[in-house]
Amino acid sequence: MRFTTVRTAVGTKAARVEGEELVLLPYADVSELLASGEDWQARGGAADGERVPLEGAELAPLVPRPEKIFCVGLNYRDHAAEANLELPEYPTVFAKFARALIGPEDELVLPDPSISTWVDWELELGVVVGSPIRHASPEEALAGVAGYTIVDDISMRDWQLRTSQWLAGKTFEASTPVGPFLVTPDEVDPTAGMAMKLTVNGETMQESSTDQLAIGAAEVLSYISKIVTLVPGDLIATGTMAGVGHVRTPPVYLTDGDLVECSIEGLGSQTTRARL
Template identity: 50%
Template sequence: MKFFAHGAVGAERLAVEADGAAYDLSALTGEAPALSPSFLADGGIEKVARAVADGTLPAVDASTPLPSSDDRPSDVRFGAPLAPGKILCIGLNYRDHAAETHAELPTEPILFMKAPDTVVGPDDDVLIPRGSEKTDWEVELGVVLGRTLRYAESPEEALDAVAGYVISNDVSEREFQIERGGTWDKGKNCETFNPMGPYLVTADEIADVQDLSLTLSVNGETRQDGTTADQIFGVGEVLAYLSLFMTLYPGDLVNTGTPAGVAMGIEGQPYLRDGDVVELAIEGLGSQRQTFRDAPAADAPARTRSEA
């Protein structure tokens, strides 16, 4: 199944694609604009699967475009499908990305965190922070927990706790991240710095999570073209590792790293500027498209694409 959210900011409606059809989830999720940790913890995915099988969910209006549409209309907005709990991120987890940044391969996963309020929809505008000269892109496989995980004894046990997968753009400001001292968090938590979606695809839909292609282009030029097979620490290994240091709960999101091709690693370092368009996709999970905009003045409200 593929969960998605569509509608104006704060008024999204949840739906699911299954067996070639799309169904409205309001009867099960109420007015929630995104899947919540409590919904996942309460067996929400299983409840939706039963309702689809029983034929009790109303179909989404046939005129409503779906995230899988080849050409999504510009006046239709898709929201992030999940309101995450924790957002945990793994740095330097692809061999080619470590090489392009001249970093040694890590012997343990590198961990940093993003705040849940960085999450926006997959096609919403992304704001370049005031004073930024080094805003960068990172296509990443996001992993969503479906049940509580503590002290996993194996990668296989950890994978059993996965509800599904999403696309994340782990947008980063490299000066804030690397040159300002302290931890990486300053360059990772700027407003709108985690576009997510359009789908949360349930784990059973992905045959091999370590064999997914990831691509990203800027203004039509391919910048990233990688595969999860190049991960230093596979998804199950990452989750098992994290569970030794903290409890992972339903709705937690783990961004698992990015392949080579970020601006920081390209000759000339073509960091993002106002008006640049970034498009990214992961096999089986859909695609995103963001326009990067200079952050507004302090007295002006931030705007998403749908409000621009």
């Protein structure tokens, strides 16, 4: 099943995707649907409501205000090689705050050039939590996953790298597209390999598969669950692959008007235009 969060005249709504239509559900967004209880999927699958065409719908960030967004660094075998870094034994987790999120077709807000021009992309498999996950084995953690989506972990490389901690470059306002869909685990299996591709102005920049993840989603969630309880609507961006702009020779960064397209097999695609 597929769900999304759509903007309407009276605020956002969770919606079920049925072919080319959205069925509006009585929840403010996908997070609220997930927080409605363990049987959220049955409820979201059964509820009826107004139908609107998917085409032309204005999609919000899939989960607009997650309590927590964990991102993983250095988690693709090919990206670590590119950056000349060893794969760590433990997932390298860092944070992003919800205020960084935008919808999957929104404009990606570039900072004023006096603040940063080193704006880079990172296509990632996003995992959305559906039920509380605490002190969980990888198998138990997987049972708490609501589904998968696409995250472009936009990174201001100068701010990311000017101290040892990456947060500053990772949580710029209105920078990070998430969506379009929450696709439930009965439809897709990242461990089986789902093709991933990111293009900038039509040129392929990143291309890999979800089976290149060094530490898989289940293991990452299990690890985090020893630190803190993951709750419905929490978002985990599982890391990016080779091909980011910063390590190219010369480096390539996003500028006004650039069009970024991200797709993951089975999860749809997102198209965001960078704007000053």
